[in-house]
Amino acid sequence: MVLNIVEYPDKRLREKSKEVTTFDETLHTLLDDMYETMIDQKGIGLAAIQVAKPVRALIINLPNENDEQNKEDLIEIINPVIIEKEGEVYYQEGCLSVPTFYEDVKRFEKIKINYQDRHGNTKEMEADGLLAIAIQHEMDHLDGILFIDKLSYARRKKFEKEYKKFQRERKQKKSQQKVA
Ligand code: QAP
Numbered sequence: 001m002v003l004n005i006v007e008y009p010d011k012r013l014r015e016k017s018k019e020v021t022t023f024d025e026t027l028h029t030l031l032d033d034m035y036e037t038m039i040d041q042k043g044i045g046l047a048a049i050q051v052a053k054p055v056r057a058l059i060i061n062l063p064n065e066n067d068e069q070n071k072e073d074l075i076e077i078i079n080p081v082i083i084e085k086e087g088e089v090y091y092q093e094g095c096l097s098v099p100t101f102y103e104d105v106k107r108f109e110k111i112k113i114n115y116q117d118r119h120g121n122t123k124e125m126e127a128d129g130l131l132a133i134a135i136q137h138e139m140d141h142l143d144g145i146l147f148i149d150k151l152s153y154a155r156r157k158k159f160e161k162e163y164k165k166f167q168r169e170r171k172q173k174k175s176q177q178k179v180a
Pocket residue numbers: 041042043044045046091092093094095096098099100101130133134137138
C-alpha cells in the first residue's frame with residue numbers, strides 16, 4: 001500500500017524514532033509499504049518516520065550501473081549504528097519530505113555500520129560512494145535531522161524562501177484544479 005509522505009515543515013519529522021524490538025508481520029508490512037511508497041514517489045531512500053512511523057527502520061534502493069532500480073538491490077536497515085567512519089565528501093542531496101529542493105551536504109566518505117535485517121539478524125556492512133551518503137541521510141531521519149539542517153545560514157535562508165514559493169505554487173495549482 002502506498003502511504004502518505006510527511007513533508008517539511010511537519011513537526012513529526014523532528015521526532016526521535018524508537019528502536020525496533022519486534023521483528024514481526026507488522027514490521028514486514030511497514031517495510032513493504034515503505035518500498036511501494038518510495039518507488040511510487042521516485043525515491044531511492046526512505047526512513048519510517050517519513051511515513052509517520054517513528055521506528056528506527058530505513059530502506060535504500062539505488063539504481064545500478066544501467067540506471068535500473070531493481071528490487072533485488074533493496075537494502076532494509078533496522079536499528080543501525082555507525083561503528084567506523086572516515087573521510088569527507090559533498091553530494092547534492094534531496095529528500096522526499098523536502099520536495100523539489102536539492103543542495104550540497106557534507107558526509108563521511110566511508111562508514112561501517114551494525115544493523116539488523118527484517119528478521120532481527122545482526123549484520124555489519126561497509127559502505128562508500130552514494131550508498132554511504134544515502135545511509136547517513138536516512139539515519140539522520142531516525143534522530144529528527146533533515147539535510148537542510150546541515151546547510152550554512154545563507155543557504156538555509158535560500159531554502160526557506162524557495163520552499164515557501166514551491167508550497168505557494170502547489171497550493172495555487174490545487175485550487176485551480178478544483179475550479180477546472
Ligand atoms: C535520500 O532521497 C538521498 O525533491 C533519498 O521532488 C539523498 O529519494 C540518498 C525525491 C541523497 C542519497 C543521496 C526528491 C523525489 C527523492 C525530490 C530521495 C522530489 C522527488 C529523494
